[in-house]
Amino acid sequence: MAIEDEDGGGAAGQPGRLILTVYGLYARERGGWLPIAGLVRLLGEVGINVQAVRSAIHRLKRRGLVDAERRADAAGYALSDDAHGLLAEGDVRIFGHTRGAADDGWLLVVFSVPDTERAKRYQLRSMLTRLGFGTVSPGTWIAPRHLETATVETLQRAGLAGFTQVFAGPHVAGGELAELVASWWDLDGLQELYADFLDRFEPVGARWLAGGDGAVDDARAFVDLVDMLTAWRRLPYADPGLPLELLPAGWNGERAHELFATLSARLREPAARHVEALLGPAETLPAAG
Template identity: 90%
Template sequence: MAIDDEDGGGAAGQPGRLILTVYGLYARERGGWLPIAGLVRLLGEMGVNVQAVRSAIHRLKRRGLVDAQRRADAAGYALSADAYGLLAEGDVRIFGHTRGAADDGWLLVVFSVPDTERAKRHQLRSTLTRLGFGTVSPGTWIAPSHLRDATVETLERAGLAGFTQVFTGPHVAGGDLSELVASWWDLDGLQALYADFLDRFEPVGARWLDGTGDDARAFVDLVDMLTAWRRLPYADPGLPLELLPADWNGRRAQELFSALSARLREPAARHVEAMLGPAEAPARSLPASRAG
């Protein structure tokens, strides 16, 4: 689920991102649709008021991610075709997060954009940043090779492929690869993001993994955690562990996310069913997430 809305501090400050998490988790097994009244009740449990929910859903509608629909005389919003594709792409990145090895090779995107297309240059840089690329030089960006297919598909979908050349291959010479990786990516910044996640959710993990809680609390904690986690597999594109600092905390954060997701998904789904009624189709399990 890579279609973030606005950033924010607490739950009440980021209703758009929370709504996208709820849709990604629960709408697709309900025909891609959720009733607005039910969405208001669910988000209300996370401290988001009615007006904030309605404002956020209207912004998502303007972005083409949801469409207003009535079903069985109930008002609600359905995922657009574009949103379905983006959510499926995000599932792979978030729940199937792949970590490469140094000998797997690297992916290079080289681009040259004429001055008359400056907006495309900015779009290219923003797109590659969102995919998790590091910067070798202004027109040369790098990522682990396992991002090849996702990168090619994203560039084509965005209409940017004509400005780029895409290569894969090993690093042969030109410096210590660990030092180069540290210059291409902001590893200190990544460590700080992981540290924030651990500080916030290790106490949640301790409460759930060693004990119990009610279904409503499971829903709140799962949506809150997934909303906070969602950007991290994009900021860290699965850099090889052997090239990262010895105290790298990303692996511990991934293990916490995987364990807590597995623990919370069933009670959270029960709570959503109690609030909205049974799903139209058999519940779709979250993809199994892999630590690494």
């Protein structure tokens, strides 16, 4: 569920990201549609006001990710076919994050784009960055071998396959792999991203995972889950699952992945109860006409 949008900053500055998180978590089990009134109510709980929700949903509509649709006289927005596909693709990357091994091999994408197609060059670089590729040289990008299928499918879907050649194989010679990986990816930057995530959500995890029989606050679980998943979503793309043996000692990404998996599992059920309390059970929502 990793569709990126144009918003940035903290929670109040990224309503588009939060909307996509809510759609990814709850709309697909409801026919891909949510009523705008319900969406406004849910987003209000994570600090997004009505106008910001409406502005963000209109931007998503212009990008072809949602379509305005009425069901049983209720105004709402449905995920487009493209959005369904991108969310499903993101589920695999986010919730099934794969970490490669050094002997699995590597994927190389080589591209050459004529000056008359400069926009395609920018699109290619942006796409490879989002997939988590490192840069060997301006026209040669590298990733762990396990990204092969996702890369080929993404290139084809974007109409960019004709500008690229894709190779897969082992590293044979030419330097120490750990040193090369450190030159191809910004590992210090990745460590900082993981550190920010841990600083923000380890206290949340301590609160939810401490055990005990205290009352569960379903509304708080919803806010914490949406907030955490929105913050986490870009990390499995920035870190494409590089082999642990090639990363610096004490790589904090492992601790961050463990926290994300454990805390998301803890929060899902009470958060879903809260959404059902606000919107009603999924089967009671009006079906597409």
